[in-house]
Amino acid sequence: MSINGRVLLLNQTYEPLGTVGVARAIVMLFKNTVSVEEWDGDRVLRTPREEYPVPSVVRRRTYVNVRRRRESAGKNRVRIYIRDQFRCQYCGERKNPVELTLDHILPRSRGGTGSPVNVVTACIACNQRKGSRTPEEARMPLLTTQTALRTKLERVVLCHYAEARPEWKKYLFGYEDTATLKRA
Ligand SMILES: [Zn+2]
Incomplete structure (x- = not known):
């Protein structure tokens, strides 16, 4: 051990x-x-x-009481990567953690929160391409759904x-x- x-x-x-x-x-x-x-x-x-x-x-x-702890889970990068199986949720590529970033679906600059429901794994290229736009604006549909992100x-x-x-x-x-x- x-x-x-x-x-x-x-x-x-x-x-x-x-x-x-x-x-x-x-x-x-x-x-x-x-x-x-x-x-x-x-x-x-x-x-x-x-x-x-x-x-x-x-x-x-x-x-x-775990409520507060759960709510801060969105800040934990690795947990999000594991949830998303180390795949960019825009292009679907599976990458090493060093090649991944966290993307705010609704950008923080536009009021998006750090909740796990608003944060997905993205490769660096997709994250840069999306910039401060929503997936719809960037025409980059997510490979996941809000329902899936709500999974515990x-x-x-x-x-x-x-x-x-x-x-x-x-x-x-x-x-x-x-x-x-x-x-x-
Ligand atoms: Zn990508």
Whole structure:
């Protein structure tokens, strides 16, 4: 287990909150802010002096209200790229993250927000071509729909990580996210 591994973080109510790095998860354990739901097999994180068993799923001991955290998710570049499967949503090309940018569908200069529903992955060329126009004005139709963008971003991102983590699945697919459903 490298220090770059991810740990699934659950709310006290078992709602998935996202992932944290292994080191941060171990610090949270030491601070007693989380308890371990699943260990990552018998993997350990080695430091020069110690070995720490590595958790795979941890759960907060206190409830955290996630509404604000969800709303700021649009600022997280990688989450948007994962949601859009690293494809430019104008030309459809799949690119490396360094060749991608975030495009505001309704440009910020015209009142567009940073909400995940207004932000898509775009390659540099398409982003420059579109400029500060709407897709309609630029005659660059989006390959996605607002409905698709409304898909729960957190869930898509977690499922992306969970492909390699079978022990996460029961937490991700068993949880009914009623708070999100009500807002949708
Ligand atoms: Zn493009």
